Amino acid sequence: xxxxxxxxxxxxxxxxxxxxxxxxxxxxxxxxxxxxxxxxxxxxxxxxxxxxxxxxxxxxxxxxxxxxxxxxxxxxxxxxxxxxxxxxxxxxxxxxxxxxxxxxxxxxxxxxxxxxxxxxxxxxxxxxxxxxxxxxxxxxxxxxxxxxxxxxxxxxxxxxxxxxxxxxxxxxxxxxxxxxxxxxxxxxxxxxxxxxxxxxxxxxxxxxxxxxxxxxxxxxxxxxxxxxxxxxxxxxxxxxxxxxxxxxxxxxxxxxxxxxxxxxxxxxxxxxxxxxxxxxxxxxxxxxxxxxxxxxxxxxxxxxxxxxxxxxxxxxxxxxxx
Ligand code: ADP
Ligand code: MG
Numbered sequence: 001x002x003x004x005x006x007x008x009x010x011x012x013x014x015x016x017x018x019x020x021x022x023x024x025x026x027x028x029x030x031x032x033x034x035x036x037x038x039x040x041x042x043x044x045x046x047x048x049x050x051x052x053x054x055x056x057x058x059x060x061x062x063x064x065x066x067x068x069x070x071x072x073x074x075x076x077x078x079x080x081x082x083x084x085x086x087x088x089x090x091x092x093x094x095x096x097x098x099x100x101x102x103x104x105x106x107x108x109x110x111x112x113x114x115x116x117x118x119x120x121x122x123x124x125x126x127x128x129x130x131x132x133x134x135x136x137x138x139x140x141x142x143x144x145x146x147x148x149x150x151x152x153x154x155x156x157x158x159x160x161x162x163x164x165x166x167x168x169x170x171x172x173x174x175x176x177x178x179x180x181x182x183x184x185x186x187x188x189x190x191x192x193x194x195x196x197x198x199x200x201x202x203x204x205x206x207x208x209x210x211x212x213x214x215x216x217x218x219x220x221x222x223x224x225x226x227x228x229x230x231x232x233x234x235x236x237x238x239x240x241x242x243x244x245x246x247x248x249x250x251x252x253x254x255x256x257x258x259x260x261x262x263x264x265x266x267x268x269x270x271x272x273x274x275x276x277x278x279x280x281x282x283x284x285x286x287x288x289x290x291x292x293x294x295x296x297x298x299x300x301x302x303x304x305x306x307x308x309x310x311x312x313x314x315x316x317x318x319x320x321x322x
Contacts, residue, residue, distance in 0.1 A: 001025055002156055002188055007046050007056035009039070009212075016042045017212045019056070024205070026155065029189040029273065031203035033196060034235075039212040040192040041082065044158050047190060048077045060156065075103065078149030080159035082192075084141050086133040092118070092144050093129040099152045117147040120182050139170040143177075150183050157184070159191040163198065175201055176278065179271055196236060200246040204273050208232055221247040225320065244320065246275045250295045253312045257295075257302045265303035267292030276313045280306065 002024050009017040017039040024030050032040045045051040047058055049070055058065045065073045078099075086095050093114055100110045115125040121143040133141055142162065149157055162178075163171045175198060178184065193199055199206045200220045207217040208231075216228040224243055227233040236243055250257070251272035268286075270279050270293050283291050283306040292303045 031199035034209035082160040267294040
């Protein structure tokens with residue numbers, strides 16, 4: 001659990017962030033979004049004390065982080081830096097191993113953990129361990145950055161525009177791959193983005209900011225269906241119809257799914273926040289009507305087929321537009 005209570009940051013007479021509060025349970029993802037300069041990065045950095053709040057506090061598992069040794073607290077939060085920020089003179093392996101080294105892990109444990117993470121992120125260690133950042137594509141560098149943040153298995157991950165340095169196509173693929181990474185499941189994530197589509201795809205809670213203030217905080221569909229003010233409405237207007245399609249998630253239809261889908265079976269595992277649209281796409285790619293997907297919510301799993309998803313998708317869309 002991580003909670004921000006009325007975080008405020010002033011630089012002289014300028015207020016960069018004003019009274020931002022949110023609360024995330026374990027395993028939830030929050031996307032902070034808004035125009036450039038609205039205070040997203042400042043908020044994220046206050047979460048792990050890279051920036052000291054002028055007022056307000058951050059609580060992790062019921063403890064005020066300002067009362068704890070900074071090193072201990074940072075160990076509990078992995079940070080994915082804006083623009084990737086790998087160390088250019090470190091190999092991939094060395095980049096990922098930075099935090100475990102600082103923590104004094106034995107060499108063998110580090111080697112094993114680095115290998116496991118690179119494997120999961122689609123960078124087989126045999127091929128990538130010894131490479132240097134300049135020998136990698138943008139997408140590969142980005143995955144090394146994520147592996148680095150995950151290395152010591154922190155329960156909380158902070159990510160500043162994690163896909164910002166990628167071209168649009170790589171970016172879309174990277175996001176979808178990201179949702180599948182085993183080591184990221186069950187992490188509490190705060191991510192910053194200026195891309196509303198990205199926020200809707202990845203986060204269970206979206207916080208839209210303007211001039212340092214949260215304009216609305218809630219599940220994506222709430223911002224879409226019940227915008228708190230004109231700014232929120234206008235921010236999403238251009239992409240409203242795409243966002244509507246994205247904001248129908250497995251989690252959102254879980255209760256209907258629970259009525260019709262079996263509780264046991266075998267299938268491709270999909271996180272609960274996966275948009276139905278992606279789940280449908282994924283099952284359709286299997287080229288067999290027999291393929292099952294499986295999702296888990298509150299410890300309960302459901303196995304479902306393409307037809308069921310189509311039906312639920314249609315029902316939900318009709319319901320929303322009535
Ligand atoms: P975002 O990440 O949303 O683009 P930031 O959080 O980086 O925005 O910045 C919020 C505002 O605070 C911006 O107007 C920025 O210029 C200002 N700001 C950030 N850091 C400083 C600083 N060290 N001194 C003065 N102003 C700052
Ligand atoms: Mg920023």
